[in-house]
Amino acid sequence: MRLSFLEPLYTESGPFASVYLDTSRNIEQPDRAVALRWRRLRADLTRQGADRALLGVLEEAVGADAELPGTHGQAIFAANGSLVMEGELPHPPDRDSARYSTLPDAMPLVTQHLPEIPYLAVVVRYGGPPTAEAHGWVTVEAESGTWPASTVSPGERLHHNVAVATWHHSAVRLGQRLDAWARRVHADAVVVAGDPWAGNVLVRRLPQALRHKVVRVGGPSPTDTGRALLEPQLDSVFRGRMAEHDRELMNVFIGRRALGGPVTEGLARTVAALQRGQVAALLLNHPPAASQRLWTGPEPTQLALTEEELAAFGVRAPREEPADEALVRALVGTAAELVVVPEDDLELAEGVGALLRYADSGTPV
Structure with missing residues (x-):
């Protein structure tokens, strides 16, 4: 795992305030819950010696991920009266914590990024009977990401509509596009869900090297949740796996x-x-x-x-x-x-x- 994403943390001298906070939205009155959690952490930082200016900077950042649905958390780092880094956590921290210390407490953020597996997620939907003469359409949604951080910070998204009558031919060009995309992001896997017939047409037309990376999954495939495409399936595919x-x-x-x-x-x-x-x-x-x-x-x-x-x-x-x-x-x-x-x-x-x-x-x- 490359740690270059942490470089901004070490451009500042300490001491640092490092905050890990559950900011999940799947509960009643989530804003109130986050405010209560932060109040406890603020008191803890005050006891550790953090000044009011630093606490004010942190308070402005707390809950900035309010538009993100579902369960998640926030990691916030500040030093010398300025926000140094803030990011969403794919899972709430095991416990809320706040540390004021010489060095930033970065390991919990690192472990939330592990195993950092790059992938493409592809959902193929089909409307109409599977015949070349039929009127209908095939819709392809694809998204790149690095699991598990991509569940709250998804990558590039593709949306493609194709007439059923041209799907066999269009799938070749789309497969080449997905192959170039997968190479660019160094994808370990291509997770494919959706209609079996339309999905099989696409998979069979992928370049051979990419076809070997395909993992077929079932289950629901919502595309408008604000979370990662195929998020539930990604967990079952990648949990326990190394990049x-x-x-x-x-x-x-x-x-x-x-x-x-x-x-x-x-x-x-x-x-x-x-x-x-x-x-x-x-x-x-x-x-x-x-x-x-x-x-x-x-x-x-x-x-x-x-x-x-x-x-x-x-x-x-x-x-x-x-x-x-x-x-x-x-x-x-x-x-x-x-x-x-x-x-x-x-x-x-x-x-x-x-x-x-x-x-x-x-x-x-």
């Missing part, structure tokens, strides 16, 4: 480890590699526990297991911070990727490892 890009990185790690190549495992060795900007991709079996801490300095690569280690590097006044906050900052600051790997697929020493950009000799790989 192909991340699986490739995992397989590279497994191959290099077997051959004694440039990888590392265990927290101490991985932190040492992050200090050198050596990590191309950090692999985790699960995010660090809330109680796990690292010592940090003002720069992304200034992190260590002990205060003494950072002091030996010349870092003045190191601070002890949650490990997940320090790790995310280091990954963003060194343009490294993050891959969360199920233990059943790859068990890592202490739950952490890394693909390295170069071996210890300094030679790039």
